[in-house]
Structure formats: C-alpha cells, structure tokens
Amino acid sequence: MKIEIRDQRLLELIDPEVELEQLASGFIFTEGPVWQGEEGCLIFSDIPANKMYRLSADEDISIFRDPSHNANGNTLDRQNRILTCEHATSRVTRQNVDGSIEVLASHFGDKELNSPNDIIVRADGSIYFTDPPYGRVERVGVPRSQQLDFQGVYRLDPVSNDLSLLIDDFDKPNGLCFSVDERRLFVDDTARGHIRVFDIEPEGTLSPGRVWAELEGEGIGGADGMKIDSEGNLYCTGPGGIHIFDPTANYLGVLRMPEQAANLCFGDADKRSLYITASTSIYRLRTRIPG
Numbered sequence: 001m002k003i004e005i006r007d008q009r010l011l012e013l014i015d016p017e018v019e020l021e022q023l024a025s026g027f028i029f030t031e032g033p034v035w036q037g038e039e040g041c042l043i044f045s046d047i048p049a050n051k052m053y054r055l056s057a058d059e060d061i062s063i064f065r066d067p068s069h070n071a072n073g074n075t076l077d078r079q080n081r082i083l084t085c086e087h088a089t090s091r092v093t094r095q096n097v098d099g100s101i102e103v104l105a106s107h108f109g110d111k112e113l114n115s116p117n118d119i120i121v122r123a124d125g126s127i128y129f130t131d132p133p134y135g136r137v138e139r140v141g142v143p144r145s146q147q148l149d150f151q152g153v154y155r156l157d158p159v160s161n162d163l164s165l166l167i168d169d170f171d172k173p174n175g176l177c178f179s180v181d182e183r184r185l186f187v188d189d190t191a192r193g194h195i196r197v198f199d200i201e202p203e204g205t206l207s208p209g210r211v212w213a214e215l216e217g218e219g220i221g222g223a224d225g226m227k228i229d230s231e232g233n234l235y236c237t238g239p240g241g242i243h244i245f246d247p248t249a250n251y252l253g254v255l256r257m258p259e260q261a262a263n264l265c266f267g268d269a270d271k272r273s274l275y276i277t278a279s280t281s282i283y284r285l286r287t288r289i290p291g
Contacts, residue, residue, distance in 0.1 A: 001285065002256035004217070010244060010253040013233060013289050020257075021284045024061050027053075029140065030277035031225075032074040032118075034082065035267030042267055042275050043082060044282065045071040047140045052084075055282060065095075070141050072134075073118035073225075073263070078125050085116035087135025088142045092116045092127070092156070105129075105156055105163050111147035113154075118175050118225065118263075122182055125158030126204050128166075130173035130187065153187055155204050166206045167198070175226035175236060175263070179247075186212065188223035188236055195223065195236060195245075213249045215239060219256070225263025225277070229289045235274070237261040242276065255285065266291020 001020045003010065032045035032052075042055040043064055052065040052074070065071070070087035077083055082095045083104070090113040092105040104127065106113060115135025120128050132151050135141030150168040153176070157164070167173075171191035178185055178200075185206060188195045198209035215223050219240025226236040232247035241257035242264060259279040267273050271290035276283040 004240075004254040004256060006251045006253045007246075009246065013229070013244065013252070014255065014285075014287060018286055020255075023059050023282045023284050024055060025281040027280050027282075029262070029279055030282060031072050031262050032085070033225075033263055033265040033267075033275045033277050033282070034074040034076060035265055035271075035275065036076065036080070036082075037267075037269075038080055040269075042265075042282070043074055044275075044277055045074060045084075047072055047087065050088075070135060072140075073116070073129070075119045075121055077121050077127070078123070083119055083121065083127065085119050085129060087115045087117075087140055090115050090135065092119065092129055104161070105154070108148060108152075108154070108163060108165060114146055114148055114151060115141055117173070120176055120178060122178060122204075124204075127156040127158070128176060128185065129154055129156075130170075130176055132170075132172045132174060132190070134172075153206075157204070164205070167209070174224050177226045177228050177234070180228060180230065180232050186226060186228075186234060188215075188226055190222045190224060193223055193238075195226070195234070213245050213251070215243055216251070217243070217254055221257075221260045221262075224261075227264055227266060227291060229266070229287070229291050230271070231289055233289065235264060237263065242274075257283070 027046045028048040040057045052068045054064040073085040114133040153167045176187045195213045197212035199207035215238035217239040224237040242255040244252045261278045274285045
C-alpha cells in the first residue's frame with residue numbers, strides 16, 4: 001500500500017505494510033458501497049453498467065439489481081433496508097423486505113430532483129442526501145435538462161415523510177457523513193474541492209456551516225465518497241486516493257490508489273475493513289481503527 005504521510009499519527013490508523021487487496025475487477029465505474037452486516041456481504045453500484053452487485057464473504061460476485069436506474073450511492077436504514085440514489089430517475093428509493101421498491105423522494109415542489117447522489121441515515125431515522133446534476137449527462141445517467149436551478153442537500157423526515165431543502169449554495173454536493181455523535185454533518189463539494197461542516201439543530205436543520213478542510217494533492221479523482229471511523233477521523237476520496245483527516249481537520253495523509261477512488265465504506269464483522277470502489281475494481285484495506 002502506498003501511503004503519503006503528512007502526520008505520523010496516520011500510522012495509528014493504517015499499517016504501512018498492509019496489503020491493498022483487489023477483490024474484483026472488470027467493471028465500468030463502481031460506486032455506492034454499503035456493508036450489509038446481517039448477510040455479511042458488500043452491495044455496490046456500477047453506474048454506467050446500470051447494475052448493482054453483491055460481493056459475498058467468499059468474494060463471489062452476483063447481480064443484486066438489474067436494471068438499477070444508474071444507481072449511485074447506497075446506504076442502510078435502521079431496519080436494514082437498502083436505500084438507493086438513482087441517477088436515471090432522479091429518485092431516492094428503498095428496497096423493502098419483500099423485494100419491492102418504494103419511492104421515498106423524486107421531486108422538490110413540482111420539479112424533479114437533479115439526480116440524488118449520496119445518502120446517509122441518522123439514528124432517528126431521518127435521511128440526508130445530496131443532489132448534484134451528474135445523472136443528467138451521458139454515461140452515468142440520462143441526458144435531460146435540469147429542472148431545479150440549484151444543487152442542494154436534503155432531509156427526509158422519518159415520520160411525516162416531508163422533504164426539506166437544507167442547503168442550496170453548493171456547486172456539486174457529493175459525499176456526506178455524520179460526526180460520531182451525529183451533532184455535525186460533513187458534506188463535500190466536488191467542484192470546489194473542499195469539505196464543509198454544519199451543526200445539526202434539534203429539529204434536523206443545519207447551521208450556516210463553514211469550510212472544514214481543503215483536499216490537496218496530485219492525481220486523478222476528487223471530493224466524492226466520505227466516511228468516518230469510530231474515533232472521528234474522516235476519510236474522503238480526493239486527488240490520488242483516500243484523504244484522511246483527524247477530528248479537528250488536521251491532514252494525516254493520503255492512501256494512494258491505483259485507480260480513481262469514488263467511494264468507500266467500513267465492513268466485515270469488526271468494521272476494520274475499508275472497502276473502496278475505484279473505477280473498474282473493488283478493493284479492501286484492513287485498518288487499525290474500526291469504522
């Protein structure tokens with residue numbers, strides 16, 4: 001594993017001798033990894049292929065959903081159901097226990113969402129997701145005009161199912177994650193190459209926020225998928241690989257990837273495997289700190 005160390009504390013998180021395992025390859029552009037603990041498998045998207053896949057514990061690959069409507073980000077809700085951001089349909093959907101697909105959000109007011117991109121669920125069941133326009137272009141979506149004149153971050157209320165626009169001043173909002181105590185929300189902006197942080201108010205709305213960190217470095221890739229470990233260190237895709245910050249935004253270093261990294265998640269029973277979707281492949285890296 002090639003590691004760019006910017007702070008020696010990075011070695012408390014990552015063993016410099018650890019092997020970066022390529023578990024599967026031959027895809028077009030992988031995204032949206034989510035670890036499904038009950039089944040012990042990884043679910044992920046291949047956006048241009050219009051499919052979602054399952055990677056089992058014995059590293060067998062099978063189709064999970066076909067077609068996926070150019071699915072991008074995925075997560076689990078508190079009932080272990082998979083929530084998916086669909087580029088082609090501008091929808092957020094949920095797969096119920098019986099396999100049926102339920103639409104949770106598709107419009108804001110009378111206009112279609114742009115193309116929901118990444119998604120997370122808070123402990124109270126509220127759903128937060130980003131909505132850039134990437135799914136309205138060739139290859140990763142269906143070309144069509146954008147109906148909304150902004151790119152927002154939204155919250156879906158778990159009781160009323162009301163959709164609230166939280167922030168509308170992003171250029172290309174993309175990855176998002178909560179702090180460990182869920183009092184703050186981190187959202188990155190691909191076009192601007194930075195991560196912003198917002199305090200979450202009691203009713204679920206957000207404070208005005210501020211720029212928390214800038215992604216710096218050389219190599220292919222940008223601000224995209226983002227996760228946090230159990231000690232509050234933040235992992236975000238960026239130029240050249242996975243960029244890691246401590247809880248106070250100090251730059252610890254970069255995990256250099258052989259392909260463009262788009263997203264990541266922690267998995268396995270001990271939550272110490274970092275699964276990375278990177279262009280044509282799925283990679284796994286064992287960490288010293290669980291997610």
